[in-house]
Amino acid sequence: MCLLLASEVSSKQLQQPLSAFACYCSDFRLFDTAKQRRDHSQASSQHKLACGGPSRRLGLHARTPRRPTGCAPKPPSGPVVDLQVQSHLTVLQQPEIPQGGTQHSLCSSTAPRVADGAPPPDPRRPTGVPRNPLGPCCGLPKYRAIDGSCNNLKYPRWGTPTLAMLVYCTQDADGVHAPPVSVTGQKLPGSRLVSIVLFPDVPIPDPVWTLNSMQWGQIITHDMSMAMGTTQAKSHSIQCCSPDGRLRIPPEYANSYCFPIIIPEDDPVYAKFNQMCMNFVRSTTDLDAGCSTGIHPAEQLVTVTHWMDASLVYASNPQLAAQLREGVGGRLRVQVKQGRPFAPDNFNKSAACDVQSEDEPCYQFGDVRANQNPQLTVLQTVLLREHNRLASALQHLNPHWDDEILYQEARKILIAEFQHINYYEWLPIFIGTNNMAKYGLIYPGAKSYIDDYKEDVDPSVIQGHATAGFRYFHSAIQGKLELIAEDRRSYGALRLSDYFNRPGVIEQGDNFDNLGRGLQTQPQETVDPFFTSEITDFLFRNGKPFGRDLRAIDIQRGRDHGLASYNDYRHFCGLPKATKFQDFGDYISPENIEKLSLLYASVDDVDLVVGGSLESHVDKTLVGPTFLCLILEQFYRTRVGDRYFYERSAHQGNHGAFTPEQLNEIRKTTVSRLMCDNSDNVYHMQPKGFEVLSHSNPLVPCEDFQAIPAIDLSLWKEVPVPVHHDYYHEKK
């Protein structure tokens, strides 16, 4: 029997830093008890001290200058390419996205990770092969394991929760875990100050893309990443500031996870409330978990599966996954309210939501962040309903299938739909169809299997993607969520910060449909260096007149994770390295260069989160070249490293591969079809749901299957294999 890693861990435990869960270390030592782990980690910190390294546990945060080259220059490799978009992109070099057989060169500041070819030896990165305590993967399962293990048969733990993010370029001040400081040895400019100066609130509605483009992006994020030790919705159990907004105690004595954001005295918002300190708790690393000897850069752990596997629907650990199931007909549990299915009540409402009474809804989904904002909860509910819709249809077609088969088959189809929407409908908007096709992320027009699986490509979430690049799309968040009627008139709007962690609003009246139509009608905010004050001043304010600043948190998180500088990442992505601020002028405006030069002492100090968010966009994308390079790399890995990717055939080990006919049905999936099929009383949608209504994208009836195609599930009808009588024994 296969024992799965996360079977040791409950979802609640996974949210807590260093909670008492079993921890696999890179040498595959399994700590059975918290005490064993503590002993080991004490030994590690002694070792660190012996090596002259810091000890966060003792509050000794070394403050050594930012190393100027956290990222070694990428050796020239392969031809300069133009990405078929803009001549100004000629700096990006083809090997950024590994193509078949090409050795991918990575920053050398940390041990290189795997792209193509043989994996480089990295003693810190568990592969799970020789000493896998789980034993070998069992057989060749048709379905993905809930915790993502055994997707890669050579490296069974790749993509599982509690594995670290992939690092290209790090810049910990002490080479291990201390947040970076300026090359001058001084502090970097405060994250809140940078947020105020460079990322103000200037509302510009996007002329083309709907709010669903933003919201679906958050869904993709939550499927693939959540840094361990962060809460991302509710306030953290560790508080680094005093209740009146002052620093609780001098940093050197504070909780070793504290890294509070200092608020400037003349802050335009927080000063009015005498706030000088914004809570910020560091993510949990392999070092904290006692899984590192402390002589390498600490790596942040992820609590969800790294795969694109709809883990936000099904959970990332088997216990929670089992609790989410109805146990009948392959369905997931729901509670039906006025004839409409919603997710079941959260196991611990007050921990998961900011509810004001026990009656107020707060849901249990596969991901802990699902209640964070109403539109997110709407999409989580749509996906939940879609699973049950598929399971019921399959049951109708195949009454002989049991609960397990129905669950797994519906899950397999839903994951395929999800991957298809992500790769063929959503990502092209953000990173460009041409770029994706050129680097093997999509194959437009394909009618058969795409066998591009590469066993040695590590599918892990990349630091530069999750901690910087993808967070740029926080810019697309709208401060008001419009309620849209069937005739597409708006008759009101919800203020976002009134409803953080209060999802019950989606049940009131027709709000579920109104919010769903709002997602597909209201434009998102333009992706640019402007961010709504609903997230920069009022994030998670929970009834208070001020909240927190997500942009400042993004910047601080980049420092917490030791991301190398923007200049280093620029260089890594093929842009020339700057020696003076004006050298950023190829992609950053003169006004912003001036602001950067006033804030930062050196070009080598500029945070990746900051510089990347100021770049002008590559044509036909919503990002500049540095983030484009990182996001392309991420989704290349996510695709080719996934043995179960929906376009894959059985020849490459996808033992549950769709038939070619089924695959071509999956390829009809669109986000509009999902919204049509899983709303309550929505009868019209535009075919392209991520694009605003227009003459070329008009409203059509949901029953218009030409305009909004539906998957023909009859192709999943299985002719039962006749049971052969055992005449020999019968005769006897």
Ligand code: HEM
């Ligand atoms: C209303 C919408 C959203 C809200 C309120 C929100 C809020 C947050 C918060 C609070 C965090 C944790 C910050 C930290 O402690 O480091 C976070 C992380 C993140 N967000 Fe968002 N977000 C939203 C939408 C989006 C969108 C649209 C995207 C991308 C398309 C996105 C991408 C990310 C990423 C990549 C992370 C890091 C996840 C991890 O690895 O831990 N978010 N967001």
